[in-house]
Amino acid sequence: MPATLRALAVLAFAGFVVGGPANAVAANHDIIIAQMQFGTVRPLHVGDVITWHNDDIFRHSATARDKSFDIDLPPKSQKSMVVKQVGKVDFYCRFHPMMTGTLDVQP
Template structure:
């Protein structure tokens, strides 16, 4: 089952490409020094974000609209596929002053 889950983003990207839509891209947002790194400027539905926690503290990447909640123990990574267009504000549940914003295009 794990192998199938890893293939789903690739299969989704291939289906989109066959319809004349650009392939999905992978991006990384790194947490270091109790701050989220800059999110990508050209983010689209179907793109994958790898959240990487380089801190010694546990963090989350949690959408204020509850559309995602990625738990990130120290020195770990979490992946998500962007599912909706629009502006999505996010924060760390453990450190609410840590905030960011995703601007997602269709």
């Protein structure tokens, strides 16, 4: 193909790589714990930050079944963590095992 077209193709490819999901800006996600339940968890990407908010008057935790994280949350506290692994991770509260949720992490 002509050199100019090839250059355009290379530029287009570079643009795709730079703008691709791997370089997406990390998003912040708030997961609210209230009335003994974990709130909505939106789809996540590696590098995103989750801030867990415990709005209850009880102590809770956000504990991964695969032990990849274990966040202790005293009443009316909040803590942040960076999402590091791809896949679905089920989590629960160590103090109230009926409280459960799932992180769905894309690359």
